[in-house]
Amino acid sequence: MNAPVSPVRAEAGSTLVEPVLTVSGLTKSFGTAEVLRGLDFALAPGQSTALIGANGSGKSTLLRCLVRLVEPTSGRVRMLGQEVGALSPRALRRFRARVGIVWQKHNLVPRMSALSNVIHGAQARMAGPQVWGQALAPAPVRAEAMACLARVGLADRALARVDSLSGGQSQRVAIARMLMQRPEFILADEPDASLDPQTGQEVMELLLGLVRQDGLSLLVISHRLEHTLAFSDRILGLAQGRIALDQPTREASVPALRRFFDHEAAA
Amino acid sequence: MNAPVSPVRAEAGSTLVEPVLTVSGLTKSFGTAEVLRGLDFALAPGQSTALIGANGSGKSTLLRCLVRLVEPTSGRVRMLGQEVGALSPRALRRFRARVGIVWQKHNLVPRMSALSNVIHGAQARMAGPQVWGQALAPAPVRAEAMACLARVGLADRALARVDSLSGGQSQRVAIARMLMQRPEFILADEPDASLDPQTGQEVMELLLGLVRQDGLSLLVISHRLEHTLAFSDRILGLAQGRIALDQPTREASVPALRRFFDHEAAA
Amino acid sequence: QDTIRFAVTDIDGLEALQREMGPFKEAFEAASGLKVEFFPVSGRTVAVEAMAADQVDFVLTGPAEYVVFNARLDAQPVVTFSRPDYYSTVVVLDDSPVKAPADLRGAKISFGEIGSTSQHLGPVDLLAKAGLTYAVDYEPVFLKRNVAMEALISGEIAAIGLNRTHIEQLTEKFPDQKLRVVVKGEQLPDDILLASPKVSPEVIETVRKTFAEQGEALLAAVTSTEENAKYIGGSFNATVTDADYDVVRKMYENIGIKEFTEFVGQ
Amino acid sequence: MSESATLPAPPRFRHLGLTGYAGFLVVAALVVSSLAATAPAPDKLVNGLARLFAPSGLFTQMFPPDFSRIGPISWKLLETLQMAVAGCFLGLIFALPFAILATDRLSPHPVVRTAARAVIALFRTVPDLVWAIIFIIIVGLGPAAGVLAIMVDKIGFAGRFFAEAMEETDPGPQDALRAIGASRLGIIGSAVLPACLPSFTATSLFALEKSVRGSAALGLVGAGGIGVDLKVAFDLFNYDEAFAIILLMLALVVAVEQGSGWIRRKLI
């Protein structure tokens, strides 16, 4: 259990600098089901924020709303200095390129190699068939993709088809693809879900390292409370479609967080 | 954090009774990659066994080999009193009906409702269109499926299409489907992976309850060491394609298990 | 213009065309000094449009086709290929109770292709002369001969409209079935070679002259192939006029198509 | 995990093997040689277009469409549609079991699979005319034979496309059901068919539309159909009426496609 990146806890909720993400009055319904019922929060840049919440509380939906992969029913999102709801298709693309997402279901392109999938991360910067797969990619892109795979410990599986990978391996390919994107803001939806204890720890350290050393912002969803506590500066809790918990991580503890879920289950 | 089922630790590795599962010399290669290199172990009936191992160590592959969803390269599997490798197609079907599996990727039938997916679990007992989906199922089957959904806390989402469910909800549908099967032996591949802390705990209690109260046998893969320790009688560790750890759970501890992964990463 | 492009409407495929008309082509090239390029065209519409688009110069076709050709384009007749014993018939199975055309009242009768001279217009004309009104006194169906023969044998239809060569063919291929002719028509107008209005009069004249002067040799060449046995004993008539085909235009009236005769009346 | 020492990237291409290269070359040569023979001269193209719009040209003659016989034509279209619906229904029903037997994963035995594939191929290869003769003998002239003619055509077509759709679906849910101990039929009914439903809808409605458009099979058995009217219109150079028929068929094709899209959107 060696943690090279020590999780320094920065000032949570500081609003002296302009927030990197401001969500106001965000709601989202599927048919009659109201999943998000008016979210309001702001994140300071260069921080790691953990988002917790029971299954089905709308965490993944919130992430999708932030980058408009689903259109919010109402409300505003301001992210990286842009009014996300008002972006033209072109500007939306440029904006999305700056936000790296790790999906809960990984969403890798099946039938392609791990390396090709990582190279897809470069589509934010480059266009054309050269970044469609590993066969046509220029040497520097291939080298960078290999480096990203190496950072998640998968360099030796670079040419394996992603559908033959194990759950944890495919999870890490998704993280490598996000790294390849060189994002400014990372949204990670349970990046540690199918990782073994050791790898999960390392991946979380990797993400926190990006925050601490490169100044990125991170919003990470995780059901592992020990990761939530060790790798975030601030914890947001989602319940009944609202932010029901918002505290600096240093004030939180495992029993307290468990009570949040307990309470939620009772409601 | 209320645990109604207290995890009583039974005698691990006892061979006085006939083992419910005996694996001998099991190997499995994909092409040139040797994933399993000769596994030997036996499980006593009525026990909960946890299987741990790094990502890609072959845990899921082992599960598939046990029920011959992939054919092992060599070796023998004896389970529930049957020589699995020697079963005729008919007998294999009857044998599989007795083994309930929760898949790492859930493997639900998309486009169908949660209830229909749970009803599929009854295909082990019944045949014909009546168990193809919820519309044609007889009332008792529907009621039982609803009860299974209720046991995992999803009764209110019974008619939702599984592809619109959240990760944790879909995980629980997969567990409900396994319950519907009324198995004698449960193989659960990370059933707690995408569950929130509270639900994860409850699901593990549910599984252990089946072992303690109904005398089923359980082999559960989990990357959450606290679950491994709390809900098993014996821990098997897979590394380099072999059983590298085999100890009663009462002798194990979180730091010791972490060292297993550490050691593995170093190798 | 040294090469003339020559299409034949009722021969399918270049290979068949070469086989059937190859000797004729050689003989004609030798006799006229023109080079001939063959095109097989499996539909009259395509042939007309190809001519309209100046893709072919000469088309060898049947009388009924000529009428529509002439109405659509100002195509001129050059020479006819007369076929002795080219007449329509209506046939039944030998053991059929039908003895006279009148017995076919209320029956189903198959005619080869819609608008074919010998298989549709001709037989319909015969029946009309016997007092049977098209589509009223009997039900016309259009079946390929293969199908029509089977339908006749199974009693689905009462009679088939055919030309004489078809009877020979069917007799040969269905040795266990005997066909009986109920009514037999008169000689039909001849097959015709027509020229596109865009072909220069000199070329047309050359072609016409070749046929007029070397008819014997050309006919020998045409009939040297098995498929063209139908032309044996025939001749080329280079003095053909459009009015020779008014009889076909009248036949169209029987099947309810008046466009061509209206044209004649003017 | 963090040793980012620059790793050599793996090779770009897998080795194809001699037969692979040879096959590739043969196909490439075939394509190139045929394309070379096809390219139209640009001046011809211009002339050709001018010709189509000339006073006696095809397009000029087609306009305006002649809807004077719209009544009987629409009626014929409906009649054709009726035969097509019945024929497709039968064809698709029979195609499904053949298709199931022809898939890699669901066929009980490789021999059965090969046989099923061969039968489907045979249904496609045997010409309309042969079927026409068979059906005329068995059910006589007319719509019944037309329905059967459409049916066999559809077995050959849908059998293949159904089989291929079933092979392409995600094997995960099927494996899960297999592990439950479900019978082959159970796996098909509860995992394969639901997954393939959108694809089956598309194939089926295309088959329906094709049966209405296609004249050959119906004409051969004396069942009429709109295709025969279209042919007659062209044969008699009634281009404006032909155009009217084409427009009606287009409306039907678009309607079927809309219906297909609507159903599929509900399913996907």
Add this chain to the structure above:
Amino acid sequence: MSESATLPAPPRFRHLGLTGYAGFLVVAALVVSSLAATAPAPDKLVNGLARLFAPSGLFTQMFPPDFSRIGPISWKLLETLQMAVAGCFLGLIFALPFAILATDRLSPHPVVRTAARAVIALFRTVPDLVWAIIFIIIVGLGPAAGVLAIMVDKIGFAGRFFAEAMEETDPGPQDALRAIGASRLGIIGSAVLPACLPSFTATSLFALEKSVRGSAALGLVGAGGIGVDLKVAFDLFNYDEAFAIILLMLALVVAVEQGSGWIRRKLI
């Protein structure tokens, strides 16, 4: 979570709505009425079979197949295959962009999508004959026109099937790429096409096989093709030769299908 108080099961069916029921009834009536007209009488069936095997019956005349002209026939088959390969290649190349524009998810605008769908439908609906005339005018009679005739047929066919395959693929990877900020072309090239490759292969090779089998289009433009030979054989009642041609075509169809299966197995 563990409150297993017996819960009422939800309703079995969703309410269909009046139009839903009406549509369902109409289709059912159509099918049933047509089926009723189709069933052959058993005695007819026996007679019919006897007729097929009678001395001058179809099957008797077909056996044994007459392979005496196998040389020219095989040659013709190859020639047809060559035209088919070229035509399909062109057709599939053009079909792909149309198909992309016609999908719900990838089309830049609903208007474009509707237009693309309409164009594809038009390609399918305009009869062979019209295309034949157009191509004869542009490139003259012969193989070049044949290649083009095959091409347009394939655009209409493949355009639709390609579009539908693209709509059926898992949207997850596409969404992931969209969220990366990939361009539309990037999403197509790196997520949609790889996912659809097996389906595209199947469609394309079916299209190829169909072009070889189909005679109509090629015959019309004077391009010949094996279909014309088959027609001639039937016209002259040379059933044994026709059977030989059918067998050769069947061999080709099976070969193409094997090839398709082989490629798809590598891809899936």
